[in-house]
Every structure is written in structure tokens, then in C-alpha cells.
Amino acid sequence: MTSAVVRYTATFLTTAGLLAAGGTQGVFASDTHDHGHDHGHDHEQGHQHDKDIHSGYFDDDQVKARQLSDWEGDWRSVYPLLQNGTLDEVFAHKAKKGDKSAEEYKKYYREGYRTDVERIDIHGQDVTFHANGDAYSGQYANDGYEILNYEAGNRGVRFIFKKTEGDDRAPDFIQFSDHDIAPTDAHHYHLYMGDDRQALLNNVVNWPTYYPANLSDQQIVEEMLAH
Numbered sequence: 001m002t003s004a005v006v007r008y009t010a011t012f013l014t015t016a017g018l019l020a021a022g023g024t025q026g027v028f029a030s031d032t033h034d035h036g037h038d039h040g041h042d043h044e045q046g047h048q049h050d051k052d053i054h055s056g057y058f059d060d061d062q063v064k065a066r067q068l069s070d071w072e073g074d075w076r077s078v079y080p081l082l083q084n085g086t087l088d089e090v091f092a093h094k095a096k097k098g099d100k101s102a103e104e105y106k107k108y109y110r111e112g113y114r115t116d117v118e119r120i121d122i123h124g125q126d127v128t129f130h131a132n133g134d135a136y137s138g139q140y141a142n143d144g145y146e147i148l149n150y151e152a153g154n155r156g157v158r159f160i161f162k163k164t165e166g167d168d169r170a171p172d173f174i175q176f177s178d179h180d181i182a183p184t185d186a187h188h189y190h191l192y193m194g195d196d197r198q199a200l201l202n203n204v205v206n207w208p209t210y211y212p213a214n215l216s217d218q219q220i221v222e223e224m225l226a227h
Helices: 015-021 044-054 079-083 088-097 102-113 197-202 217-226
Strands: 073-077 117-123 126-131 134-149 155-166 173-177 189-194 209-212
Touching (some): 079 102, 079 217, 088 217, 134 173, 134 197, 173 197, 189 197
Antiparallel strands (some): 073 117, 117 126, 126 134, 134 155, 155 173, 173 189, 189 209
16 A cells, blocks of 8 residues: 655755765755656647656646556666766767766766666566676565655655565665656656665665666667657
8 A cells, every 4th residue: 555645855955065064965956867858749738748747847636656567677777888988978968958068967977877786677566686796686565655846946756665575685665766757657767775765865866777678778878868
């Protein structure tokens, strides 16, 4: 059963402000990590509505509970693609329309994408994590969702699942963010993993990101360029 929703407000701080405050909460200043996307719709109004949601503009009553099946499948981290230079084209593209250089975007996303979990397999309630040549698994149950309000004016939703059994190495909580706020199949996602539910909500500087494992490196690049 889905737990009651507890709304949590996250305040965006610059990295310098975060360090000065000595806190664990931080964000990307007004950047609100800019990988929002939208899917094609025939109706223009529906398209604009979807785009607004994916950019983080929605009402509470639009948020609906989601099941783990929304993220069913085999996924791979994009962090290795950043490390080997495959994503340099993406950062150069961002630099043309953004307020950072390509190298600054790469540094920003290096912290965001950083993870040792190279692959994640989700089938039923079973989630298997692959890291450093090892694999460990857990079974996860729905633990509700949290709405986060950002200083920049937009919002986000974390869909949360709690481990009910499994290997000790498997995190007690996993929190999905994929820019959707109601049931739908994910096309990529950001995953917050750890043993402290609230600490994960406070973490907005590291968001390991996963795309379908069957996509080639170039297909992932093309997806990122398109969005």
C-alpha cells in the first residue's frame, strides 16, 4: 500500500554556500539540472502541458502513485560514457545554449552522474545492482512519493521504494526521478540510493542516471541531444 505523501521542500544553495553552512543539502544553484524532456503528442496543447510537467511545473493533485513496473527492464549508467569522452558532444551542445562552457558542464555532470553502480536490472519487485564486477539484489515495496519545491520555482517528485528483503549491500531505499509525475514507462531515470530516506531527499547534487541497456552509446548521445 502506498504510504501517505509527505511534502518536502528543498532549498537550492550554491556549492560555496553549502560548504560554508556545513550542511548536506545542496543543489545546482538555479541550474535545476537541465535534462528535462518531453515525449511526442499529436495535440499541441497536450504537448505543451507535458513539457511544463517535465520542466517541473505542476499541481499537487496531478501527481499520482507509481509502481516499480514503470522502471522495469535492464539499465546502464551513463557515467562511464562521461568518463571515456563519449558525452563530450552533449556538453558542447549544452554550452551553445547554456551559461557554462563545455568543460564546466562536464564537471557539473561528472558530479551528478558519478556512481559505481554500472547496471541495474529491475524485474517484478527484484532489483539487482551491478558494481565493480559484483552483483547484489533486494526486493522493494512502494514507500510513497515526495514532492520537492526548488528555489528556482520549479518542482520535482521522488518515487520511493523500500527494501523488504535481500542482500545487505542492497540499499534500504531507492528513489526514482524521471521528470514524470504519474504512471508511465520510463525512458531514462535518475536514481538516489542509500539507507537514509531523508538524507536521500536532501541529496540533489548526485543523481546517477540510467538509460536502457540495449541502447548503443551513440543512441544515448542522440537521446540526450534531442532533449
